[in-house]
Amino acid sequence: DAGITQSPRHKVTETGTPVTLRCHQTENHRYMYWYRQDPGHGLRLIHYSYGVKDTDKGEVSDGYSVSRSKTEDFLLTLESATSSQTSVYFCAISESQVMAFFGQGTRLTVV
């Protein structure tokens, strides 16, 4: 299994609070991604990174920001959580541009 660790695995937070999810990899892969999974939508790309300090928006980036200061860490921040951001979040890594390895997921509930 690819060395990807997501933390926390579960989180309940209140509307309006900031939340940061962390993805840590030990594979030294260049590309890192944040996806969210929602019923009826599959997985949708939030943000991705193609190198340290190189990030870009995905399909559903509104309300999210990311940072990558080291190869191994990719942080996803919800500046002010809303109920529509209740979801399961998956981090993924890739080296080949064609196949990604996914973490175990973070279940976030915004109440």
Add this chain to the structure above:
Amino acid sequence: DQQVKQNSPSLSVQEGRISILNCDYTNSMFDYFLWYKKYPAEGPTFLISISSIKDKNEDGRFTVFLNKSAKHLSLHIVPSQPGDSAVYFCAASASGTSYGKLTFGQGTILTVHP
């Protein structure tokens, strides 16, 4: 717009029979296709892939077929086993400057009955 579609939310088959999962795409820039399998409370795991230069790829019990003219791909599992029960996601990628971004379908829940 949904660029990758899995129109069957669920599929139920008997153990030992064939499972066929379908996927359609609209973006002609997609040139690499993947299937992922997901168990509850786990992340998706890669199953099999196919490049647009091929029309078939096999790996054990799993075969993926690609029909570029119809923009359609399918995953065949033969024979199906109860352990295959999971959610299957079809995904597509455009090489070049896509940075490996994947576009996923909605998923199909496969249930294999003993």
